[in-house]
Amino acid sequence: MTAPTRVPVRTRTSADLIRAEEPVLAHNYHPLPVVVARAEGTWVEDVEGRRYLDMLAGYSALNFGHRHPALVEAAHAQLDRLTLTSRAFHNDRLAEFAERLAQLTGQDMVLPMNTGAEAVESGIKVARKWAYDVKGVPADRATIVVAADNFHGRTTTIVSFSTDETARAGFGPFTPGFRVVPYNDLAALEAAVDETTAAVLIEPIQGEAGVVIPDEGYLTGVRELTHREGCLFIADEIQSGLGRTGRTLAVEHEGVVPDVLLLGKALGGGIVPVSAVVGRRDVLGVLRPGEHGSTFGGNPLAAAVGTAVVELLETGEFQRRAAELGAVLRDGLADLVGKGVVGFRSRGLWAGVDIDPALGTGREISQGLLGEGVLAKDTHGSTIRLAPPLTITEAELVSALGALARVLGRG
Missing domain, CATH: 3.90.1150.10 (Aspartate Aminotransferase, domain 1)
Known part of the structure; x- marks a missing residue:
């Protein structure tokens, strides 16, 4: 033949x-x-x-355009030196990346990952661990409140709390532990939060839903509610963050500081996948060696490009x-x-x-x-x-x- x-x-x-x-x-x-x-x-x-x-x-993911010269230069320079060590060893680029990203976002610590979905999954794990270790929620009882019409990714756990049947149909059984409420509805959110609630996870602006912007005061209300009820506010800024809305972060339009930020897409400058969970020390500090990880998360090439992205944003231009x-x-x-x-x-x-x-x-x-x-x-x-x-x-x-x-x- x-x-x-x-x-x-x-x-x-x-x-x-x-x-x-x-x-x-x-x-x-x-x-x-x-x-x-x-x-x-x-x-x-x-x-x-x-x-x-x-x-x-x-x-x-291309907030700075295709092949931005500063980002390409950073990638080229790092390709000539070192691309991957895994987190079994330290590398000389990761500390600066974490320091500058934490400073840019007004947070304390950084958990580097690769894709946006990984950042969301990591944020979910951190919130649950925090609920058990710090808040005192009984084992395996933690809940996370999310918004209808959300888009946080397409992993099995994430589609478990999606309301998009195209993303869900045929992929069950689904992960328990999530409560879905209407977006932009503080009363519904308050009714869903109880003593088992680890976090409220929302997009400050819902991207996939059609760039849905909540009413003025909604994000402030979410922040006040989570403070009052003793749970975390996790803001998924993977699409909305890093300059897209005219501020470094979309939550800044209401002067709100979440407990945890999820970043991705533009963080890799359109060159390599880079994402991160960024948050307070008492939240991210619940993780211990062996409880979470990523072979490529925080790799030297990603850290070099991510640092160059942060440097572009530090100017405010x-x-x-x-x-x-x-x-x-x-x-x-x-x-x-x-x-x-x-x-x-x-x-x-x-x-x-x-x-x-x-x-x-x-x-x-x-x-x-x-x-x-x-x-x-x-x-x-x-x-x-x-x-x-x-x-x-x-x-x-x-x-x-x-x-x-x-x-x-x-x-």
Whole structure:
């Protein structure tokens, strides 16, 4: 039997590559039909050389754009020295990363991990351990209160408290110990908290739900409630944090300091996966050797890139850009209300845009934007999200809004 002829990768077209993925990749994603081969700053280029303005930024993983020079330089320099030791040994990059990240976020200690889901899982473990060792909750009785329509990842434990049936169906039995309440409802939250509650885990802004921003005072109320009831406030800032909303952290819009922060995505600068649980010493201090770990967590390459990310944020430049250009984004979207946009929510350079369903689904609108040379992605129904790199220029942002207007005008 003659073996099938394989087309060399270097000569494959976008269509070739998309077809080649079908039989060999698990179908856990439904990407838009574009094959990115190169990128720099706010622009990406496909196999054929077509250029697209990136208005998604890897779901906030690329807050500083593609291949930011300072981050690439940090990675290159570290690749020439040391990439991995495991945590069986110390490495010379981890201390500075932890020191500067703790200082940036106003916390005491850092637990380095790799992915956002790992950070959430780690936060759950820390909260339960704290509940047993410090609060005195009876063994195996700890509960964590979460919000409906949350998105914290897709591991088995995390989907156990998801309200998205696409994420849950077929993956049971589910992990117990979670109570789900409506988001932005302090009364429901208070009713769910009792003497077994280890923590309240919420996103300060719900990203996957469509960039849902709670009412002013909600985060303050969560902080006051958790203080009063003697449980932890864990803020999942994996998408909302590190400059995206115009502040270093989204909780800063209400001047709130959680007990534990979950960080990821942009912490790796779009170069390597880096995440972290950052919190008070009396909380993270409950962990002892052997109780939790990660071979790659805190590796020298990740620490070098993460330190360079923190250094960029220490200047405040990216937070200011997100706030200033966020006003341009907000005003541009406001002009489209009634012209195909039925509503939107935005904070900094992050927006959930509800499109008139008569004009198409969110995916169809995203495909229309693709034809205009703009990359965006739907969340659900007829809602799309916009989250460009914080390095985007005003002219590029206005151009993207113009492309959206053209797509809506053709609906």
